[in-house]
Amino acid sequence: MSPMNRRSMLGLLGGAAAWPLAARAQGAKSSVIGFLTSTPPERFADGMRAFREGLKETGYIEGRNVAIEYSWAENDRLPELAADLVRRGVSVIATGGATPAALAAKSATTKIPIVFQIGTDPVALGLVASLNHPGGNVTGVTSLNAELGRKRLEVLHELLPTAATLAVLVNPTNPTSAENQTKSVLSAAGGLNLQLHVLQASTEHDFDAVFATLTELRASGLLIGPDPLFVTRSGQLAALAAWCAADPGPMAKRSQKEWVPALRSSVKHAAPRPGHGVLTRPACSRPA
Numbered sequence: 001m002s003p004m005n006r007r008s009m010l011g012l013l014g015g016a017a018a019w020p021l022a023a024r025a026q027g028a029k030s031s032v033i034g035f036l037t038s039t040p041p042e043r044f045a046d047g048m049r050a051f052r053e054g055l056k057e058t059g060y061i062e063g064r065n066v067a068i069e070y071s072w073a074e075n076d077r078l079p080e081l082a083a084d085l086v087r088r089g090v091s092v093i094a095t096g097g098a099t100p101a102a103l104a105a106k107s108a109t110t111k112i113p114i115v116f117q118i119g120t121d122p123v124a125l126g127l128v129a130s131l132n133h134p135g136g137n138v139t140g141v142t143s144l145n146a147e148l149g150r151k152r153l154e155v156l157h158e159l160l161p162t163a164a165t166l167a168v169l170v171n172p173t174n175p176t177s178a179e180n181q182t183k184s185v186l187s188a189a190g191g192l193n194l195q196l197h198v199l200q201a202s203t204e205h206d207f208d209a210v211f212a213t214l215t216e217l218r219a220s221g222l223l224i225g226p227d228p229l230f231v232t233r234s235g236q237l238a239a240l241a242a243w244c245a246a247d248p249g250p251m252a253k254r255s256q257k258e259w260v261p262a263l264r265s266s267v268k269h270a271a272p273r274p275g276h277g278v279l280t281r282p283a284c285s286r287p288a
Contacts, residue, residue, distance in 0.1 A: 091112070102138075105138075115141075121142070156223055157192050167219045
């Protein structure tokens with residue numbers, strides 16, 4: 001998704017979160033939204049602004065007639081925080097940009113309304129019964145982003161028509177999205193006669209090893225899965241790719257132990273910029 005579209009989706013999430021508030025208001029002066037996500041707050045500032053704007057458009061202003069209880073956590077703590085929001089008796093739970101957060105909220109309650117914003121198919125995940133009639137207490141917005149993996153690979157192949165080896169990056173701590181993305185691109189790779197390697201990163205500390213592996217594989221390009229970890233660190237990933245592409249020859253002559261520290265140092269101050277999670281410029285390929 002582009003930055004603008006991502007903001008629009010989070011704005012829609014804010015508007016969707018207001019629907020159950022209006023239904024439950026019944027003269028109450030203030031309602032409480034529980035906001036659950038695995039994206040760190042410092043990397044979700046733009047998304048939260050869009051969320052609040054969506055609320056405002058439906059007549060809800062934080063601190064005036066609605067309160068927001070924020071729960072930020074790594075994926076493994078999401079069930080715990082979802083259960084805590086249920087115990088607090090929030091009016092609605094909104095989950096921003098992460099499939100695990102939506103699944104944790106659904107597992108925590110069948111009564112409190114839940115609205116989600118995700119990039120994969122909510123029907124396949126079991127979040128809702130159907131797109132037209134979600135049923136139950138869960139609804140939301142989806143970009144079906146993970147299902148576009150095939151098309152992204154085709155675009156990358158068009159940009160690098162002579163490339164024979166590419167890679168895709170997924171987050172193993174978001175297994176449903178990672179599996180959907182992997183299946184989609186591996187299927188497409190066969191039809192394009194491409195050798196496609198699946199690489200994994202569960203934290204930003206894994207990025208330098210990912211690019212080291214790209215060099216060892218002689219991969220010409222990297223497709224990045226639509227995971228919040230990658231979307232909120234697209235600037236860092238772009239800086240890594242640019243550093244590698246600028247002078248791949250010397251790196252090819254060094255061992256991973258030699259050049260990973262230099263790589264890490266060169267991008268440690270790279271400013272994170274929201275992006276669509278796809279990197280299409282050549283990655284660290286080394287000469288044959």
